[in-house]
Every structure is written in structure tokens, then in C-alpha cells.
Amino acid sequence: MNESLTRIESAGTHGPVLVGRGLVEQLDQHLAELLGDTPDQILLVHQPTLRDIAESVRAKLAPHYRRVLMAEIPDAESGKRIEVAEFLWQILGQSDFTRTDAIVSIGGGAATDLGGWVAASWLRGVRVVQVPTTVLAMVDAAIGGKTGINTNEGKNLVGAFHEPSGVIVDLDVLESLPRNELVTGFAEAVKIGFIHSPRILDLIEADPDAATDPTSAAFREILEIAIRFKLDVTANDLTERGQREMLNYGHTLGHAIEHNERYQWRHGAAVAVGMRFVAELARLSGRLSDEAADRHTRILELLGLPTGYPADRWPTLLSVMHRDKKARGTMLRFVVLDEIGQPTIMQAPDESLLFAAYQEIAS
Ligand SMILES: NC(=O)c1ccc[n+]([C@@H]2O[C@H](COP(=O)([O-])OP(=O)(O)OC[C@H]3O[C@@H](n4cnc5c(N)ncnc54)[C@H](O)[C@@H]3O)[C@@H](O)[C@H]2O)c1
Ligand SMILES: O=C(O)C(=O)C[C@@H](O)[C@H](O)[C@H](O)COP(=O)(O)O
Ligand SMILES: [Zn+2]
Numbered sequence: 001m002n003e004s005l006t007r008i009e010s011a012g013t014h015g016p017v018l019v020g021r022g023l024v025e026q027l028d029q030h031l032a033e034l035l036g037d038t039p040d041q042i043l044l045v046h047q048p049t050l051r052d053i054a055e056s057v058r059a060k061l062a063p064h065y066r067r068v069l070m071a072e073i074p075d076a077e078s079g080k081r082i083e084v085a086e087f088l089w090q091i092l093g094q095s096d097f098t099r100t101d102a103i104v105s106i107g108g109g110a111a112t113d114l115g116g117w118v119a120a121s122w123l124r125g126v127r128v129v130q131v132p133t134t135v136l137a138m139v140d141a142a143i144g145g146k147t148g149i150n151t152n153e154g155k156n157l158v159g160a161f162h163e164p165s166g167v168i169v170d171l172d173v174l175e176s177l178p179r180n181e182l183v184t185g186f187a188e189a190v191k192i193g194f195i196h197s198p199r200i201l202d203l204i205e206a207d208p209d210a211a212t213d214p215t216s217a218a219f220r221e222i223l224e225i226a227i228r229f230k231l232d233v234t235a236n237d238l239t240e241r242g243q244r245e246m247l248n249y250g251h252t253l254g255h256a257i258e259h260n261e262r263y264q265w266r267h268g269a270a271v272a273v274g275m276r277f278v279a280e281l282a283r284l285s286g287r288l289s290d291e292a293a294d295r296h297t298r299i300l301e302l303l304g305l306p307t308g309y310p311a312d313r314w315p316t317l318l319s320v321m322h323r324d325k326k327a328r329g330t331m332l333r334f335v336v337l338d339e340i341g342q343p344t345i346m347q348a349p350d351e352s353l354l355f356a357a358y359q360e361i362a363s
Helices: 024-035 048-064 082-094 109-124 135-141 171-176 179-195 198-206 217-236 243-248 251-260 267-284 290-302 311-321 351-361
Strands: 006-008 017-020 041-046 067-072 102-107 127-132 146-151 154-161 166-170 333-339 342-347
Touching (some): 006 217, 017 217, 024 102, 024 127, 024 166, 041 082, 041 109, 048 067, 048 102, 082 109, 109 135, 109 146, 109 154, 127 135, 135 179, 135 217, 154 251, 166 171, 179 198, 179 217, 179 243, 179 267, 217 243, 251 267, 251 311, 251 333, 311 351
Antiparallel strands (some): 333 342
16 A cells, blocks of 8 residues: 555646645645635635535635635536536625635546636636545546536536646545546546557456555555556647547547437446447447457456446437537548557447447447
């Protein structure tokens, strides 16, 4: 077990990512370092499950700032709505929140997406520090500056690229995370395994329990590989003109499933099904070997992640996928693999090929 503090720097303009234990207890010191000059006011945005942590953070920050505001947002995807952003804008407006002030988001990916987007939009941009408290937010959502909310029509349809001044990853906060949240969030680390780092896949296959145990060395290694990779990709391509699209592996179908489930499915679970789908798509089109495609199913099953979806949902999913941000006009585009670690874009696959791939995962 590695208890030391890791500081991961971006080659671009993204703030540093601190990984360690006990970091939230010293949030005042870390925040002062990440923000440099002292803001006058801080807004702490948190989910209901993080109320106690947010209260203790407020008490710690209070002596250092003129005002520390707190805003509790609705849980999970119900927090990623325009009404919730309006609620936060109201707090910011009524407290004369200026460009030298800063937002701190504490929570899972839904909280960091919302907090980041409110920071991006308020006065056209104030600083944000992300404090992710789920595995998913630690390996993915809090890193890289993609922020946003859902609309009735689909997932993350409104948003902005707005990089954080820093990200504080405190492994201690995972103690209270329910197992299902941990495992579904881990799907984003599996994604990085398939598109970039077979080492992640090897660690899972060697010992899936250790890989998903936040106190293990394997977990910490996976976490840091994922963070470093995401920082690298986003330093090169913040606004998703090319390489960043690879981080969307499994998301084209995944987002459609989340929408179809009215956001009652966990994001990572939907992405797991989406990864299996694109693995079958790549296999059927002759790109990916049977072995590599089967590895998807095996690893997802080892982790207890879903790998199928009902057959009769195909027409709905196909129509929702046309709102995917990778689509161009009426042309669908999918991230697929030529090999493990070699993602590429498949443009405008024939509908019959898409249907055939879906048949492979239909339950
Ligand atoms: N911006 C990005 O690059 C990016 C990347 C991946 C995912 N996302 C987004 O992230 C969201 C999913 O994030 P998520 O899976 O973290 O979900 P989430 O934010 O909904 O959190 C999941 C649940 O865990 C609870 N929780 C959070 N931390 C906890 C803790 N330490 N102990 C106990 N309970 C805790 C939350 O209250 C919530 O009920 C989706 O909206 C997805 O679109 C964004
Ligand atoms: O950071 C990215 O880029 C990603 O695609 C990471 C994804 O895991 C994440 O779910 C992201 O929010 C999806 O973005 P979207 O633009 O497809 O909504
Ligand atoms: Zn995702």
C-alpha cells in the first residue's frame, strides 16, 4: 500500500492532481496552494451524501476566507439540471461572487460536472477546484475540464471545457462509497485499460478483488495510470478535435442507454455495455481479434459489470445515438479498437452492421 502523496502535473494549463490520504482534512492548505492568491469567497458545492465532509471542510476554510458559502445539490443525475445551475447562479449573484473567488465541488462526477460548468459560466469563468469522492470522478470526471449538464433530450448536451485549478483525490473518502458505485465507476478505468493501458487489464485479471480495493497497491496504480493518461490526452486536445474522442470509448451506446433508463442506470454500467457493443462492432467489421473482443466480456464479467441490454430497445437507442457529440450531420461515428491500446474512429458504419453488433449483446 502506498500512502504517500503523488502530485501529477499536466503538460498543459490544467491544475495539478494531488493523490493521497487525509487530503480533505488538510483542504485549507491544499486549496491555498492550488489557488495561489487568496480568494475572498469560496462556494462549496456538494451532494447530500457528502454533507458531513462539506461541513467539516467549511469549518476548516472559514478562518481563511471572508465568506465560505455552502450549496447542497440534488443527488446524482438530478443535480445535472439547468434548475440546479440556476440555484447556484442565484447564490453567486446574491453574494457578489467575483472573478477572484472560487468554487470547490465535492462529490461524484455529477457534482464535479455541475460545479465545473457553473464555474465556467459564472462571469464567463471563475476558478474551480474539484474534490472527487467516487472512483469514477477520481479516474475521469474531475480531470480534464469537461463540464456540463443534461437536457431532456440527452446526456451532457450543454456544457463547456473549463479546466480546474487543481484536483484533490483523497482515497480516504472512498471508505463510505457503496460497492456498486465503486465497481460501476471502475468501468472508466477499464475503458482506459482498453484504449491505452493493458497493464490495467492485467491487474484486473490477476486479482479483480485487489484491483477494486481502494486500500490496495493495484488500485492505486490503476488510479494513477488513468489520471496521468487523461491529463496527457486533455493537455494535447482539450476541446476534443481529435485524440480526446478516444475517451468516449463505449459512450455512444452508453449515453443512449442512460437516456433510455431515465438516468436510473449508473453511468459506468451503461459504458460497460457500450464497450462490449463497440468490441463486437470492431470484431464483426474484421478489425478486432476474437480474443481481444472476448477479453472485454471476460473482464466486465469478472468485475460484475453488465454486458447486455434488451433486444427490443435497438430502434430507440439508434435514434438517441444521433445526438452523440461525435456524430457529424446524419453520420454516426464510434470509437473502436484495431487492437487493445489502439483506438480509432469508425465513421458511418452500415446500419446492418450496427444491428448485427447489437444482436451480439442483446439479452
Ligand atoms: N466530465 C467528464 O469528463 C466525465 C467523465 C466521466 C463521467 N462523467 C459524468 O459523471 C457522472 C457520474 O459520476 P459518478 O458515477 O461519480 O456518479 P454521482 O456523482 O451520481 O455519484 C454516485 C453516487 O455516489 C454518492 N457518493 C459520492 N461520493 C460518495 C462517497 N464518498 N460516499 C458515499 N456516497 C458517495 C453520490 O451521492 C451519488 O449518490 C455522470 O453524469 C457522467 O456523465 C463526466
Ligand atoms: O473526458 C472526456 O472527453 C470523456 O469523454 C470522458 C467520458 O468518460 C465522460 O463520460 C464524458 O463526460 C463524456 O463526454 P460527452 O462529451 O460524450 O458527453
Ligand atoms: Zn464516461
